[in-house]
Amino acid sequence: MRRDLLYTLLALAVLVLTIVPIGTAVFVLGFMYGDSPCVMCWEQRIGMAIIALIGLFILRYGPQPKYIGLSVLVGAFGLFMGLRHVGMHAARDVGQGFSIAILGVHTYTWALFIYWVCVVTMGVLLMLLKEGEPLATPRRLRALESVAGVVFLVVLAGNAVQAF
Numbered sequence: 284m285r286r287d288l289l290y291t292l293l294a295l296a297v298l299v300l301t302i303v304p305i306g307t308a309v310f311v312l313g314f315m316y317g318d319s320p321c322v323m324c325w326e327q328r329i330g331m332a333i334i335a336l337i338g339l340f341i342l343r344y345g346p347q348p349k350y351i352g353l354s355v356l357v358g359a360f361g362l363f364m365g366l367r368h369v370g371m372h373a374a375r376d377v378g379q380g381f382s383i384a385i386l387g388v389h390t391y392t393w394a395l396f397i398y399w400v401c402v403v404t405m406g407v408l409l410m411l412l413k414e415g416e417p418l419a420t421p422r423r424l425r426a427l428e429s430v431a432g433v434v435f436l437v438v439l440a441g442n443a444v445q446a447f
Contacts, residue, residue: 289346289408289411290342290425290428291425291427293338293341293342293408294342294425294427294428294430294431295427296338296404297335297338297339297342297431297435298427298430298431298434300331300334300335300338300397300401301332301335301431301434301435301438302434302438304328304331304393304394304397305328305331305332305335305438305442306434306438306441308320308324308328308390309328309438309441309442309445310438310441312390313441313445314441314445320445323364323367323368323371323391324368324390324391324394325446326364327361327364327365327368327391327394327398328394328442330357330358330360330361330364330398331361331394331397331398331401332435332438332439332442333354333357334354334357334358334361334401335435336435337350337351337353337354337357338354338431339428339431339432339435341408342422342424342428342431342432343421343422343424343428344421344422345422346408346412348409348412351405351408351409351412354401354405355402355405355406355409358398358401358402358405359402361394361398361401362395362398362399362402364394365391365392365394365395365398366395368391368394368395369391369392369395
């Protein structure tokens with residue numbers, strides 16, 4: 284796979300991860316519908332933000348194994364926390380509304396799915412790496428990659444406002 288296409292796909296993945304679960308949670312569910320996340324929801328949101336931040340590091344500094352490895356570790360921890368969160372409510376949540384449902388599925392269940400997709404995506408990125416591929420110097424960001432960084436900062440600022 285061409286390196287430019289790989290960076291474009293990674294920038295799109297960072298944008299999707301930032302906008303869809305994190306941005307929707309803060310701007311739509313939080314500010315529009317007044318949903319107040321629990322502590323575990325915050326943890327899952329923070330973990331997704333860390334994975335998106337690591338994606339931005341990869342866009343800037345190249346696919347360093349330490350970045351990809353760290354994102355896999357954060358994703359694995361997110362999978363554990365997602366399973367724990369779902370497990371707390373699975374037996375007793377039969378339409379009782381422990382969180383807002385999106386497409387009929389509660390947000391904590393979506394978090395489990397999103398972490399799974401992140402771990403699989405990072406595994407694919409590891410498989411696409413070639414020997415000696417990581418860059419030694421920072422690369423210049425293209426427009427889409429810069430947009431991903433700005434959107435990340437805006438969504439994180441919204442989360443900081445909601446947290447306080």
